[in-house]
Amino acid sequence: MAAILQAAIRVFGERPDASLENVAAVAGVTRQTVYAHFPTREKLLDAVIDLVTKEILAALDEAALDEGPAPAALLRLLDTSWRLLENYPVLMHAGSATPQDEVDRHEPISDRLYRLIRRGQEAGEFDRDLAPTWLVAAFIGIGHAAGAEVASGRMSHAEALTALRVSILRLFGAEPVRQSRKDSDPRSA
Amino acid sequence: MAAILQAAIRVFGERPDASLENVAAVAGVTRQTVYAHFPTREKLLDAVIDLVTKEILAALDEAALDEGPAPAALLRLLDTSWRLLENYPVLMHAGSATPQDEVDRHEPISDRLYRLIRRGQEAGEFDRDLAPTWLVAAFIGIGHAAGAEVASGRMSHAEALTALRVSILRLFGAEPVRQSRKDSDPRSA
DNA sequence: AGTAACTCTTACATGTATGTAAGATATCCG
DNA sequence: CGGATATCTTACATACATGTAAGAGTTACT
Structure with a gap:
């Protein structure tokens, strides 16, 4: 079984x-x-979703997203999500079934992400120009893009994760969280 | 016919x-x-792809992506792509068939986007930290995310386009293009 | 040893989509 | 008018996936 x-x-x-x-x-x-x-086939699908959802929730709980600075929590969420996506490529196809299913599958991750974004924006750690709901969608979309790059062999797993980190921080309007910087002149946000 | x-x-x-x-x-x-x-069904699919591809190429040629500042050209490309995605929702499902098809379908847009990114990075208008190939993927991924938000009714077409503009510029590490002044008309073709 | 749970094999029924084929009808154009 | 093209109707064949059903073999536990 x-x-x-x-x-x-x-x-x-x-x-x-x-x-x-x-x-x-x-x-x-x-x-x-x-x-x-x-x-039925659907019951099997349900069982798969249930199991994966449970694993996701457990992994996200370990990330303690409600604690510490929002940008650092965001990176923890990113790393966790990335690892989950690696272990469960089925998450890449979350939009294939009915829209209802899509929502259900991404709900645990998007809900926590949403709360994290709100927290960061209210604390002034993230830029406030973009709506949290949009940032949630963009986060997932860009994550899927990274997953596709890896799946197609155009990027390595590590390369994609690095690119993801930089991209998400930029997108969220967060101060770069001390990563290897090159000679890019810092613009104040 | x-x-x-x-x-x-x-x-x-x-x-x-x-x-x-x-x-x-x-x-x-x-x-x-x-x-x-x-x-055969496949022949019909091919015909659809051919037709849409032709339209895309024509629209992109009108955008004159090789001229003017890269950030402005990027916004022109974004607006054009967004309009194309509105007219041809089939582009949203570019990853559903074989991987080969996916590449073929997005090739005309991704190739021009790639060249534009290179040009902007070499001119110092875009940040150089992220690889052009990744930025291409992220651009398309975030565009799809915006399309999905509109399709699901969570955002209006106009809201999504605005969010897209800001997000892409941030992602590309471009100086915010003077959008505080209202004389930058998105429809430039 | 015996029983229950699990699995296997084989077979059937159904639904849906694809693709093929033949003959009839309409329309347009020279 | 006559022929070519496009379309329609009806029918058949095939393939594949889903779901049902019955009976036999295997394993493990008591």
Whole structure:
């Protein structure tokens, strides 16, 4: 049963509309065995989402996003999200099913991100010109872009993470958080 | 003929994996009539991509991206792309088919964007910390995010465009283009 | 040893999409 | 008028995925 779930996570991560036949093959069982545990395809999908959501929540709780300076918390959130995306490529396809599903899947991460943005903006650590809801969408969108770059082999995992960090901080209008700086003249925000 | 192509653009824009039955219905013809013009589904897809690509190239040529300051050209490119995305929602689903298709579809826009980034970075108008290829990916990713916000009704078209302008300029490390003065008209073509 | 849970094999039914084929009808143009 | 083109109707074949069903084999636990 657990093997089937893991297989489903892997397979749907590569191809969201893969058949149960594929999932069963990867799990090393037959299609009917899958049906023995999950009566319909949708139930299996639900189980996958539930499991992944639980892992996400646990990982985000460890990041303690409500504590410390907002920019540092943002980077913790970024690193955690990036690691989750690496472990669960299925998150890349969050928009493939119904819009309702999309919302549900990203809800745990986007909700915490939203609160973090609000906190940072109110403390003056993030620029206030852009609406928090938009920044949430942009964060996820740019994260997906980075994931796609890695998936296609155009960037390494490490390169993408570095680029992500810089990009997100810029986007949020945060002071650069002490990273290797080159000869770029600092503009005051 | 042309009606079928237009219908395909519309239908595939809403649902990339719609059946030819749907396309035919929207076009006001029967499925067999579609087959009379496009022997396979793939041929129809190719025709759609070809047509849209031509329109994109024409629109981008009008934007004169090689002339004037890079940040201004970037905004022209952004406005043009945004308008194209509005007219051809099918561009939102550029990653749904094979990876090869994705590259092909975005090539005309990403190639010109790449050259523009290089030009701006070499002239010192854009920050040099982020690789041009990454900025291309981030540009498209954030653009898609904006498109999704509009499609879901969470932002208006105008709100999204404004947020996009600010976000892209920040991301590219460009000096904020004089937008406090209202004489910078987005529609420059 | 015996029972229960799990899994396997095989088979069937259904739905949907793709693609092919043949013959009828309409329309436009020379 | 006559022929070419485009379209329509109806029908068939195929492929694939989903879901159901029955019966047999395997494993593990008691």
